[in-house]
Amino acid sequence: MTTFDKLERLSRNLWWSWHPEALELFRRLNPGAFRTAGNSPVAALRMADRDVLAEPGFGAEVDAVYDEFRAYMDSPGPRADAPRTGYFCMEFGLHESLPLYSGGLGILAGDHVKAASDVGLPFVGVGLFLRDGYFKQYFDPKGWQEDEYPSIDATKHPVELVRGPDGAEVVVTVYSGWQEVSLRAWRLQVGRSTLYLLDTDFDANPYEYRFLTRRLYQGNRTTRLQQEIILGIGGLRMLRALGEQVDVYHMNEGHCALLTLELLRERREFDHDAEGWVKRNCVFTTHTPVLAGHDRFDPGLFLSQLAKFRERLGVSEHDLLAWGRVSPHDISEQFTMTVLGLKLARSSNGVSRLNGEVARRQWHHLYANRSVDDVPIGHVTNGVHLPTWTAPHARDFLNKTLGSGWLDRREQDTTWSKLDKASDADLWSYRRSLRKALIGFVENHIRYQTMPQNAKLDPDVLTIGFARRFATYKRAPLLFRDLDRAAALFNNPDRPIQVIYAGKAHPADKEGQRFIHEIFELTQDPRFNGRLVFLENYNMEVGRMLVSGSDVWLNNPRRPYEASGTSGQKVAIHGGLNLSILDGWWPEGFDGTNGWAIGEDASHVYKDPAVQDPEDAAFLYDTLFNSVVPTFYETKDGIPTKWVSMMRSALKGLSYQFSAHRMIEDYIRTIYREEVPA
Numbered sequence: 001m002t003t004f005d006k007l008e009r010l011s012r013n014l015w016w017s018w019h020p021e022a023l024e025l026f027r028r029l030n031p032g033a034f035r036t037a038g039n040s041p042v043a044a045l046r047m048a049d050r051d052v053l054a055e056p057g058f059g060a061e062v063d064a065v066y067d068e069f070r071a072y073m074d075s076p077g078p079r080a081d082a083p084r085t086g087y088f089c090m091e092f093g094l095h096e097s098l099p100l101y102s103g104g105l106g107i108l109a110g111d112h113v114k115a116a117s118d119v120g121l122p123f124v125g126v127g128l129f130l131r132d133g134y135f136k137q138y139f140d141p142k143g144w145q146e147d148e149y150p151s152i153d154a155t156k157h158p159v160e161l162v163r164g165p166d167g168a169e170v171v172v173t174v175y176s177g178w179q180e181v182s183l184r185a186w187r188l189q190v191g192r193s194t195l196y197l198l199d200t201d202f203d204a205n206p207y208e209y210r211f212l213t214r215r216l217y218q219g220n221r222t223t224r225l226q227q228e229i230i231l232g233i234g235g236l237r238m239l240r241a242l243g244e245q246v247d248v249y250h251m252n253e254g255h256c257a258l259l260t261l262e263l264l265r266e267r268r269e270f271d272h273d274a275e276g277w278v279k280r281n282c283v284f285t286t287h288t289p290v291l292a293g294h295d296r297f298d299p300g301l302f303l304s305q306l307a308k309f310r311e312r313l314g315v316s317e318h319d320l321l322a323w324g325r326v327s328p329h330d331i332s333e334q335f336t337m338t339v340l341g342l343k344l345a346r347s348s349n350g351v352s353r354l355n356g357e358v359a360r361r362q363w364h365h366l367y368a369n370r371s372v373d374d375v376p377i378g379h380v381t382n383g384v385h386l387p388t389w390t391a392p393h394a395r396d397f398l399n400k401t402l403g404s405g406w407l408d409r410r411e412q413d414t415t416w417s418k419l420d421k422a423s424d425a426d427l428w429s430y431r432r433s434l435r436k437a438l439i440g441f442v443e444n445h446i447r448y449q450t451m452p453q454n455a456k457l458d459p460d461v462l463t464i465g466f467a468r469r470f471a472t473y474k475r476a477p478l479l480f481r482d483l484d485r486a487a488a489l490f491n492n493p494d495r496p497i498q499v500i501y502a503g504k505a506h507p508a509d510k511e512g513q514r515f516i517h518e519i520f521e522l523t524q525d526p527r528f529n530g531r532l533v534f535l536e537n538y539n540m541e542v543g544r545m546l547v548s549g550s551d552v553w554l555n556n557p558r559r560p561y562e563a564s565g566t567s568g569q570k571v572a573i574h575g576g577l578n579l580s581i582l583d584g585w586w587p588e589g590f591d592g593t594n595g596w597a598i599g600e601d602a603s604h605v606y607k608d609p610a611v612q613d614p615e616d617a618a619f620l621y622d623t624l625f626n627s628v629v630p631t632f633y634e635t636k637d638g639i640p641t642k643w644v645s646m647m648r649s650a651l652k653g654l655s656y657q658f659s660a661h662r663m664i665e666d667y668i669r670t671i672y673r674e675e676v677p678a
Contacts, residue, residue, distance in 0.1 A: 013073075019068070039541065082673060084246055085248050089125070090227070102217060104566060107540070129197035131152050131214045132150075136537055138536055162186065178308050183200060213227070228254075236259045253338070263277075265309075278344050283346060286377070299335060346674065351379065354560060386661070398573070416652045419648055427647055449536040451520070454530050466500070466554045466555075475558055486621075490527070491528075495632075500546060504537075543567065558613070572650045577596070577643075
């Protein structure tokens with residue numbers, strides 16, 4: 001094989017998304033094309049500089065990376081102790097060049113796919129080919145969020161249209177009411193995992209149906225239901241058409257719960273206990289306690305859109321609606337997709353210990369004959385894919401300190417105990433280098449933003465990061481509830497802080513957009529002295545830089561609405577410290593030596609946000625003034641020894657515990673591997 005042939009094969013597998021040495025090869029081929037396409041290897045290879053390909057030594061570098069890729073793909077084989085898993089999700093966050101995600105659900109799904117590949121889980125994923133993806137964010141002259149939707153050009157990305165042996169596109173159909181809708185699929189290879197992305201945007205469909213898979217979380221309730229028909233029913237039919245064998249079907253949120261009814265339709269033709277079989281082969285994960293995250297549909301709309309399907313399923317309108325109702329005989333109750341998923345799954349789980357408790361209370365009315373503690377919803381705490389989120393410029397220190405190949409030994413305590421031998425000076429140098437890299441990235445990023453910001457960031461100043469979806473429950477502006485106290489933190493002449501924000505609000509979320517505008521206006525406020533920045537167009541690249549370079553990761557949701565949160569899990573490997581409400585994953589991670597908690601214990605439940613918000617803000621200010629800032633700036637021989645001790649504790653105790661590797665092993669052991677009768 002030629003060097004170009006090897007690069008072509010590498011470019012067609014997202015393995016490169018967690019191997020920075022591979023990405024660097026593609027960047028060198030054509031830095032401009034690479035950058036313009038969101039760091040896409042396929043785009044860079046299409047416009048490769050032939051002089052670079054001919055450079056002495058370049059071919060040898062390609063050979064080394066390609067050999068590593070082949071070794072990964074060839075061994076180990078599929079695990080014999082794990083069932084073949086079909087993973088259904090509305091969004092997948094795999095890389096910034098493929099914006100098929102909007103927030104934490106998609107980012108988690110992307111990490112799940114990659115971790116499944118790493119551990120050898122036989123795995124196939126199903127999602128939508130969101131050609132317009134999630135929006136690109138920019139600011140208008142007054143600092144309000146605007147959005148645009150640049151379409152994904154499939155020729156610049158490692159997606160391949162699925163074809164049959166005869167070369168024709170593989171097409172399956174679903175019904176939207178009585179209208180037949182055709183679906184094709186794009187294959188995306190993610191290491192050893194395969195992901196199929198469903199697409200309606202081709203000539204077989206009427207004009208108005210071609211746009212159903214173009215945008216994520218857009219349109220009215222009819223559009224949402226049509227997308228869920230495509231994902232759940234159409235996704236299963238596509239797997240059947242492709243001959244993909246699945247042992248356990250993993251539904252992520254109610255978006256894909258209709259797959260249970262399609263399984264039921266298949267099975268009813270020959271199995272008198274079809275519903276029991278479906279339950280034994282499906283598992284369900286609820287990812288949010290927020291009411292808006294649980295799709296509900298008016299009975300009339302649901303019945304009209306499922307009319308043809310109901311006819312084929314052979315059930316009455318009442319019986320169909322009953323699967324999605326808490327009270328089947330309440331004719332006014334909407335059809336809830338989460339209820340369908342919970343009813344037709346053998347196992348259901350939340351995504352942190354606290355979220356499991358919250359979900360049991362939230363859905364207790366579905367199991368009225370049980371106590372809250374006996375509601376059959378457990379938990380598997382989320383984790384992050386360390387190879388994806390560990391910054392390339394962090395790896396020299398980690399390789400030196402933990403030993404080369406440490407990622408292959410990440411589950412071993414002896415890997416992390418090596419941090420005890422690292423000197424305080426080395427750990428502090430590591431932290432300073434990552435902060436400096438972040439500041440350089442931010443300074444370059446804001447040069448190209450639509451609205452200028454007069455940033456005066458200092459690589460020696462305590463740097464706090466905040467980046468996530470701007471859902472209102474996440475309370476992004478909490479730090480500025482008392483502007484005088486906030487300004488005092490930024491303007492302390494000897495111990496200042498600087499804060500970097502990033503995030504998007506859904507185009508329909510006006511309150512979230514107001515939060516963004518509020519913070520953007522404060523970036524122009526002289527009281528904050530250029531030490532407050534809002535980065536435009538938050539994506540995975542921006543996220544990687546922020547979680548690697550921030551000294552402190554701020555997270556202040558209104559408990560208990562943060563199901564897990566994973567951004568804070570990504571800072572630990574970089575020696576960053578969390579400053580967080582005890583919500584989501586943090587009650588499991590916080591031990592008093594590895595970061596800070598804001599506010600009351602996780603068992604404390606507020607009933608009134610008007611009480612909760614000012615109390616949490618006061619806790620936040622007190623913790624910053626009295627603990628975080630002094631710990632950072634109090635040094636001995638130029639090193640903040642207490643801070644470094646906390647860094648060491650976070651690196652050792654959190655990096656593997658909250659990794660996707662641990663998460664996927666938990667799913668295999670407690671969810672996927674349950675004995676399934678034939």
